[in-house]
Amino acid sequence: MNDVVQNRPLVDVKNLHMQFELHHRGPGSLGLRSRKNYVHAVNDVSFSIDQGEAFCLVGESGCGKSTIARLITGLERPTSGEIHFDGQRVDQLSRGEQRPLRKRMQMIFQNPYASLNPRMTVDEALVEPLKHHFPDYSPQDIQQRKTDIMRSVGIDQTWSDRYPDAFSGGQRQRIAIARALTVDPEFMIADEPISALDASIQAQILNLMLEARAERGITYLFIAHDLNVVQHFATRVAVLYLGSICEISSTxxxxxxxxxxxxxxxxxxxxxxxxxKPKYIRLRGERPTPLAPPTGCPFESRCHFATNRCRHERPRPMRQPDGSTVACHAVEEDRLDD
Structure with missing residues (x-):
């Protein structure tokens, strides 16, 4: 896939941190005393997403991908750092102040069986966001908009009066995408949207999302662990490990x-x-716990190129001649084996 042409960022994430507090009860002089621990889910993450591109976050389960998505959408508030959307800082907005952004920013979740209200028909699921975000629409306008969206994503009009339990996972995900598209969003976050689907259905959903990007100019933050999918879908990729970005590059x-x-x-x-094909690289050791992340490079304990500097000094993201950004002392010191 061709490298993306740089435009002004639609989404700009700066020095993002997210810690989740855990409470443990322990013995104290007057009974039980609470001891606080923290899960360091996101650690100093920075990236930008240009208008019209498909930016992918990849990494192992538990590396912070979904947490970053929830922070951008406002479902969680970061411990520190900044999130800007179309030039406006949004991480400090109240729920009421976030409301106008809901129309511009939509999310597709991983589990198609949990993403739709089981008590709402397909018609009700598609009409609800239209009534909420377009209060001036007439009933005729709403029905026409709903019909156009259903046709564009390949949903049969006969589905309208049926409930989610009547559909397969792929059909439900298609309905969820239609629901997100009804409000004509500029930015869509897709959190592992095809991982729960059969392989035969995955390509259909990916192609549907690519068509929406081409026809509607939608910008994507796409979260995945399947690198074959990423290679097909992404314009740029950020690789995460233990809540930190290792590398950002064009696909x-x-x-x-x-x-x-x-x-x-x-x-x-x-x-x-x-x-x-490159020789399989077997990582040594185990992944550190996010309860006590390393003080140096997050990947140091599993890296074959680690030195004493890696154990004690956190690498800074550095721009490379080909435009990629890499946080690695070994890359900086040019001591990796080719």
Whole structure:
């Protein structure tokens, strides 16, 4: 896929941190005393998403991808850092102040069986956001808009009076996408939208989302762990490990010239038939706990190129000649084996 042409950012995330507080009860002099621990879910994450692109977050389960999505949509408030949408800072807005953004920013969730209200028919599910966000629409306008959206995503009009339990997972996800498109959003977050679907249905949903991007100019934040899907869908990719960004690159550059050791390990695990497929990289050790993240590089304990500097000094994201950004002392010191 061609590298994306740089435009002004629609979404700009700066130095984002998110900690979740955990309480543990322990013995004290006067009974039980609460001891606080924190899950460090997101650690100093920065990136921007240009208008019209498909920006993907990838990494292992529990690396912070979904937390970042919830922070951008306002479902969670960050511990520190800033989130800007179309030039406006949005992370400090109240629920009421966030309301105008709901029309411009929509989310598709991973589980198609939980994303729709089981007590609402397809017609009711599609009409509800139209009535909420377009109060001046006449009943005729609403029905026409609903019909146009259903046709555009391949939903049969006979589905209108049926409830979610009458549909398969792929059909439900198609309805969820239609529901998001009814309000004509500028930005859509898709959190593992095809991982719960059969392989035969995944391509249909991906193509539907690509068509929406081409026809409506929708900007995507796409969250995935399947790198084959990412290669097909993304314009740029950010690789996360333990709540930190290791590498940000155009899709083509990432798959042809990965730099960070963790990115290389991820790509080496993709099944391929090519003779020049990179040798599988087996990571050493175990992933650290987000309750006590390393003081140095998050990947240090599993990296074959780690040095004493990696153990004690956190790497800074550094711009590379090909436009990618990498946070790695070994890359900075040019000591990785090719």
């Amino acid at each position: 083509r550059t990432l798959f042809e010239r990965p730099k960070h050791p963790y990115t290389r390990a991820l790509l080496s695990a993709i099944p391929q038939l090519k003779d020049d």
